[in-house]
Amino acid sequence: MEMETEKSQQLAVSQLRKSVEKLGGSTEKYEDPTMMRFLIARSMDTDKAAKMFVQWQKWRTTFVPLGFIPDSEVPDELEAKKIYLQGLFKKGFPVMIVKASKHFPSKDQLQFKKFVVHLLDKTIASSFNGTEVGNEKLVAILDLKDITYKNVDARGLITGFQFLQAYYPERLAKLYIVHMPGFFVRVWNMVSYFLEKATLEKVVIVTNEEQRREFIRDIGEEALPEQYGGQAKLVPMQDVVLTPLAQTMELPQQLIFE
Known part of the structure; x- marks a missing residue:
């Protein structure tokens, strides 16, 4: 077979x-x-x-004419330090964490879109082992702890998912949403309307203790930061320096993250 x-x-x-x-x-x-x-x-x-x-x-x-989005093109988004890039979880996928309480709807939509590409490219590239295979995936954690209405950005969420679905097919392994407040349920229901069935099936909303334990087991304590029940430290994405690669298929890594 x-x-x-x-x-x-x-x-x-x-x-x-x-x-x-x-x-x-x-x-x-x-x-x-x-x-x-x-x-x-x-x-x-x-x-x-x-x-x-x-x-x-x-x-x-x-x-992405250069083949990558340099830090210099997304300074405002990077300054917020809202994205963290952890090690690889059990299946070898990199873990990306989004701290929604540090995000505010962008006044510069072009920079925000470039930032989405920047963070997805860098997260995926962090799993390369010498060169890109082409089937690498990522695991994302959307942390909604301490968010207020000022942090809510349905448009930004929809943009991120649309980029994933249109330009990063089958790159998302799983998305965990943690600490979702009651008022955000309506926002999520609206955002979900724009998600393909295959994407929705990869979303796990962690709401109870049993799901939290499963969440920790799935990702593994080595990659999961202490704040979420693991043993790792939070690492801001811009602090992650990737080793330049000699050859890749999608991203010219010899130019990226040097």
């Missing part, structure tokens, strides 16, 4: 590459795991996956 599945996947990837080329795109630099993410995101429909892939390529070229 495994061999049959592998053969069918190889066939689907081959068909996807041909479909991408017909649409004017190129898959030369991308290995099969990258192509499979787009196929999975579009339920193995090669035509829909090809369209998504080509749109993604055009977007990267226009929105």
